[in-house]
Amino acid sequence: MALVLMSCPANAAEQRPSRDAIDILDARNIATEKSGIPVLMRDGTQLFATIIMPKVNDQERLPTILIQTPYSIDTELKLGTTILPRLVRAGYAIVVVNIRGTQWSEGKYRWMIGAADDGEDSIEWIIKQPWSNGKVGTFGCSTSGEVQLALAKRNPPALKATVPMAAATGYGRIPGFVDQGIFYTGGVPSYNWAQWYRSYGHYYHPKLPSGISQEERERLMSSYSASATISKEMDWAKHLPSAEVLLAAGTPDSEFNRLITMKPNDPRWAEYDFFNEGDSTRVPMLHIDSWYDAIEIFPTAKGFEYLSKNSPDQYLIIGGGAHCSMGSETEETMVGERPIGDARFDYAGQVERWFDHWLKNDGKGELGLPRVQYYPLASSRWESAPAWPPRSTVRRLYLDSRGNANGLAGSGLLSSAAGSGPPDKFIADPLNPVPTLGGGCCDRNVARDQTAIEEREDVLVYTTKPLAETLKIAGYINATFYFSTSVPDADIAIKLVDVYPDGRAFNITDTIQRLRYRDGIDREAPLKPGRVYRIDIKQLVAASHFAPGHRLRIEIAGSNFPQYERNMQRGDANHEQREPLVARNVIYHEPGRASFIELPVVR
Numbered sequence: 001m002a003l004v005l006m007s008c009p010a011n012a013a014e015q016r017p018s019r020d021a022i023d024i025l026d027a028r029n030i031a032t033e034k035s036g037i038p039v040l041m042r043d044g045t046q047l048f049a050t051i052i053m054p055k056v057n058d059q060e061r062l063p064t065i066l067i068q069t070p071y072s073i074d075t076e077l078k079l080g081t082t083i084l085p086r087l088v089r090a091g092y093a094i095v096v097v098n099i100r101g102t103q104w105s106e107g108k109y110r111w112m113i114g115a116a117d118d119g120e121d122s123i124e125w126i127i128k129q130p131w132s133n134g135k136v137g138t139f140g141c142s143t144s145g146e147v148q149l150a151l152a153k154r155n156p157p158a159l160k161a162t163v164p165m166a167a168a169t170g171y172g173r174i175p176g177f178v179d180q181g182i183f184y185t186g187g188v189p190s191y192n193w194a195q196w197y198r199s200y201g202h203y204y205h206p207k208l209p210s211g212i213s214q215e216e217r218e219r220l221m222s223s224y225s226a227s228a229t230i231s232k233e234m235d236w237a238k239h240l241p242s243a244e245v246l247l248a249a250g251t252p253d254s255e256f257n258r259l260i261t262m263k264p265n266d267p268r269w270a271e272y273d274f275f276n277e278g279d280s281t282r283v284p285m286l287h288i289d290s291w292y293d294a295i296e297i298f299p300t301a302k303g304f305e306y307l308s309k310n311s312p313d314q315y316l317i318i319g320g321g322a323h324c325s326m327g328s329e330t331e332e333t334m335v336g337e338r339p340i341g342d343a344r345f346d347y348a349g350q351v352e353r354w355f356d357h358w359l360k361n362d363g364k365g366e367l368g369l370p371r372v373q374y375y376p377l378a379s380s381r382w383e384s385a386p387a388w389p390p391r392s393t394v395r396r397l398y399l400d401s402r403g404n405a406n407g408l409a410g411s412g413l414l415s416s417a418a419g420s421g422p423p424d425k426f427i428a429d430p431l432n433p434v435p436t437l438g439g440g441c442c443d444r445n446v447a448r449d450q451t452a453i454e455e456r457e458d459v460l461v462y463t464t465k466p467l468a469e470t471l472k473i474a475g476y477i478n479a480t481f482y483f484s485t486s487v488p489d490a491d492i493a494i495k496l497v498d499v500y501p502d503g504r505a506f507n508i509t510d511t512i513q514r515l516r517y518r519d520g521i522d523r524e525a526p527l528k529p530g531r532v533y534r535i536d537i538k539q540l541v542a543a544s545h546f547a548p549g550h551r552l553r554i555e556i557a558g559s560n561f562p563q564y565e566r567n568m569q570r571g572d573a574n575h576e577q578r579e580p581l582v583a584r585n586v587i588y589h590e591p592g593r594a595s596f597i598e599l600p601v602v603r
Contacts (some may be wrong), residue, residue, distance in 0.1 A: 204252065400415055
């Protein structure tokens with residue numbers, strides 16, 4: 001979704017009429033606001049916009065920042081309160097257009113279908129306005145980030161630069177990432193989308209009456225909320241099959257009910273305006289994301305890596321915080337329950353410099369930004385590099401145990417020597433799944449102490465000895481497991497954890513792999529019970545410092561629910577299944593079947 005507050009529940013701000021945009025930006029003394037401005041699309045559909053205009057003389061022509069969003073002006077602008085006021089003061093007009101079928105905009109909402117057309121039409125509308133100088137940049141986080149990717153591959157002449165933040169839901173299939181806008185992770189549907197569609201993205205919603213005056217339109221929009229009101233909580237574990245999870249909650253019809261029926265290799269994905277392998281752009285892009293935006297950060301890194309090879313002027317910034325929290329860092333930054341150090345960064349200054357370079361100076365002169373800037377967690381310092389990933393040395397850590405790595409009381413070990421002990425066995429019961437604790441996308445409490453999860457018998461826990469010196473990693477983390485199971489299909493959920501000397505264990509990143517897609521989404525195949533498979537998992541990325549006395553840990557389980565859909569483990573169409581099978585899984589770490597992880601160690 002675009003500005004993806006993806007899994008964030010509807011909040012109080014979404015339940016009442018919007019506040020004035022210039023008050024949200026604290027810009028009443030320097031800007032004016034117009035709301036409910038119709039923007040006509042090529043098919044006759046009217047979208048509605050809010051315009052924040054710096055107070056300048058009538059003859060001055062302004063560069064414009066376009067934000068396309070499904071959210072109310074309150075929600076959207078709050079995500080940019082450290083950046084957008086700076087741009088208004090720097091002389092940029094801000095145009096916030098509600099995406100088709102959202103808020104008061106007309107039409108039917110279809111996630112990433114028609115996004116490029118509507119983006120082009122919005123730019124064409126802007127450059128025809130008497131206050132426009134014909135130069136447009138785009139900005140936004142999450143849902144309002146992803147649509148920038150669809151637009152950039154069209155290369156509209158007036159689009160001079162973009163700042164897609166937490167925008168990886170705009171990627172479909174690119175080298176190293178094939179999860180279709182992150183609807184999937186490793187072939188497993190993400191229930192972050194079910195939560196998002198529960199509150200947003202319904203196909204239909206009430207509309208403004210046609211034929212009313214602009215003044216009446218503004219009065220109506222200031223008096224009523226166009227946002228859905230969601231009150232009752234959901235008990236995710238009670239709803240099977242997964243295809244009916246939102247219907248059971250009484251949610252209006254939405255794209256989710258279609259997406260959940262589509263395999264990651266379904267030809268219908270071609271209908272969506274994703275940035276795919278073979279696509280490129282001439283538009284300069286400043287990609288911004290955060291390490292604790294766990295389901296977004298891997299495709300963000302892969303997207304930047306891919307575009308850096310075929311598109312000019314690609315830059316990357318990765319901070320330490322949660323989803324769309326850029327600019328909220330402090331000298332002692334907390335993410336959820338975890339302190340991550342002094343992660344402060346001048347996002348507003350960097351974004352202003354970026355747009356000034358491309359929209360005011362026509363790209364002339366030195367931009368003065370490193371290609372890659374990133375914050376290693378718990379480091380209290382930012383790093384720069386000429387490319388992503390930065391140079392590193394691979395350090396392999398092997399899984400080992402005495403045949404009992406189950407939970408914290410087990411004997412699971414990570415070491416530089418190949419394992420020799422008997423295999424580890426664990427159960428995966430879809431009716432008693434390992435619960436999600438932190439991670440995912442959009443909960444500000446994304447970093448949590450994992451101790452309660454690690455006490456479960458159905459979670460394997462492997463830990464290094466206390467570190468004698470700081471371990472610094474930056475780049476992609478790969479895992480290879482030798483695995484067998486009793487069922488035709490299974491999931492492997494893994495998590496990277498920093499264990500503090502006092503025993504607190506904070507998640508850094510996680511992923512999951514549905515094993516029917518172990519050889520790729522185009523080579524779906526059931527598992528043969530009892531057969532040992534080599535499973536390679538390459539969907540993790542991180543930059544973090546592990547201090548002396550800390551330990552590095554990985555967890556392995558058969559589920560992480562409700563962040564990811566449960567696998568019924570029958571091998572059939574999972575979204576239709578009501579009766580699960582219990583899996584008896586085995587991880588091997590013996591000579592010839594040495595399971596391991598690989599860390600990108602930097603100096």
